[in-house]
Amino acid sequence: MPVIRLAATASRSTLSFRFQQPAMFDTVCTFPLSSDLFAQAIHPSESIVSVGLSSGHVQTFRLPSSGDDDDDGASRASSSNGTGHIDTMWKTRRHKGSCRCLAFGIDGETLYSAGTDGIVKAAKTETGVVENKIAIPPPKDGSGSEVDAPTVIHALSPQTLILATDSSALHLYDLRTPYSKVSARPQQTHHPHDDYVSSLTPLPPSETSTSGFSKQWVTTGGTTLAVTDLRRGVMVRSEDQEEELISSVYIGGLSSSGTSRGEKVIVGGGSGVLTLWEKGAWDDQDERIIVDRGTGGGEALETLALVPDQLGMGKMIAVGLADGRVEFVRIGPNKVVSKVTHDEVEGVVGLGFDVEGRMVSGGGQVVKVWHEAEASEEAEAAGTKRFMDSDDDDDSDSDMDDSDDDDRQGSKKRRKRKRAKGKDRSGGQHITGAFKDLD
Template identity: 75%
Template sequence: MFDTVCTLPLPADLFAQAIHPEQPVISVGLSTGHVQTFRLPSEESGDSDDSDQDQASATASRNGNCPAKGHIDTVWQTRRHKGSCRTLTFGVGGETVYSAGTDGIVKAARAETGVVENKILIPAAKDGSVDAPTVVHALSPQTLLLATDSSKLHLYDLRIPYSKVSARPEQTHRPHDDYISSLTPLPPSDTSTSGYSKQWVTTGGTTLAVTDLRRGVLVRSEDQEEELISSTYIGGLASGGTSRGEKVVVGGSGGVLTLWERGAWDDQDERIYVERGAGGGESLETLTVVPEELGKGKMIAVGLGNGKVRFVKLGMNKVVSQLTHDETEGVVGLGFDVEGRMVSGGGQVVKVWHEAAEPNGAYDGFLGGKRMFGGGSDDSDDDDNSDNGDRGSQSDKSRRKRKKQKGNGRGKGHEVMAFADLD
């Protein structure tokens, strides 16, 4: 189905990956606290656009190439956080990249240059320690969502300047009893005037929850008796009866995908077994929708904890193909760029895939050549000269090893929580 274009080695373990919404650009966050941004070669021209690169960053440098496809260029790289960079995302339009680390700080930087323009201090835990981030997501040009280890969900108004690193969130909610593992926005309704989402789904522990920008946490599901890890939204499915053709797909620690009908959040609607095993299935670490432009129909790509990527055809509700990202390290980042190429990340490598010429079989190996890491840096951050030790990375690595066990004894039952907005 997909074949490797190229392989990008990294100097440390990958903890976060983000794909630019409008350009062939990816950013990665590493266990060392570094953030790096790369420009992928253009499929149309067969090489990178040098004029665009020069405009994006004066420090961009040629670091290698993808066979017959041009160069991967380092746009910028920097030591962004003390400790590890836990989570990373591009803002709406891709002009800003947000990173959050175990130093308890969110940093907003220009995507083209890496220059920090804003900083937000994450509220500390009850004991005064850092409440490490788990997910950061730009809901709209005005709203940034930040989830933490203590299961807090903070909402920030991006129109307020946070340059003094003393920001307080506009709202704070607690949709789960365990750390928030994924966040998926729901598309705006037909009556929306802004065109931006105002509701989103989160997973945490063994529950799924829905939160509204204006009304707070609306609902939390029954205990699913399995840790829920990843999620994504897909629309345009067959509708009929009570189904409206819109689903949230959730990946669990036991190798099972569950499908949830939008608006019916009490419990899951369907189950798809992705990775069975004698001691329980493999954890489904990350999910992404395969673009329909590729002609595969309604399909989900699933990154697993064993390094494989499996493709699940909805409707058929079964695995139809697979490939291997890494033989030992799990997949922690997965998505598609603006040119329809799949980007997978995990361990100390990022791989770029394009649609294979003969998409009849599963690809369980790699054909692309490797490029060695190197190139220029943009020392735009105050932390760049700090020690490059891998502080905190061992605890983060342990955190990523999911427990393959049933629920932790929490009672079942549907909980409805309609909190007023905490302005």
């Protein structure tokens, strides 16, 4: 498919397709949370999901894998029949204020969390035991604030951790350094945008890479897109797109012809529009796909996830919207082909796919696990689709003080922080199984 390359002053092509088709995914189970979800991370090689909450808690739970058996021999293969159990591995009050960001390390052995207390903590995925702490540098924007609240955290490689903040700072940390003190300083700091960094997407390593790990990444912030290199710093920043850019994802393996390499970065905007950016041509977007229309602009496209090739659905992305929907967009034909609803009120904060191809969506006080519709319909017919009830439990650490409402809602200028609107609805349920004496 030819790529439409347009200068910044030219009119952009806008594509809008809508097909009424059956939902591609159906809910297998719903997992309640004790307070509003602010961050979600999915393990790279195991069926493990972690969530960061407005209360400062971090909770990690395991989804059943195909072929798992309970002690009594009963099948726990929820990936085929929806009858398995979700086990909480651990839960703890990790941060004062809210937990804003979560990310697994490359090998999945470490879970990184960052909160409005200005601290990054690295914990063992299996136990939740904190091994390292890093203090986020205070902002240098003249605001007078003591804490530069985190917006994005990402493990680029086994050696490099990237942390982005409200003040538009992009800090790079060398993970080979033993951070035994919270005063550890980043190895590099960049400012690729004039506003807070809203998303980060690594670009695949070059063909000549000896490490096999990415050394470049795309960020969005405010109304611009930028590309930063591990060795050379900020390389390019796009023209002003005149709308807020919120989310991003990389997709490769597309049809290549003309100037197109078959590789694109797809960006979700604040007015319901996806923009497609050809890799290597970062001055301006080359296509637009309208996902949601509305008077005065559509719903914000809060989070994007690449649908795994293993599901056989072609080149497709899942789009989490601020009104609680998840839309599925096929790339290439550029068609919005299906949708499901995560929540009728709360927006989708977290979205991704686990190692077995199950979709995990999070928002409000709920995390949902989804299967392909055919398998989920069988589960529903068998009467196995259900709500996961559990006892309430508060595993707050003794060294953690109660959070102020201001901590939980954060700065009003961040769209992601507006999701919670300062609410910490304490009536939710969650599954017990926390470890004691964790940070």
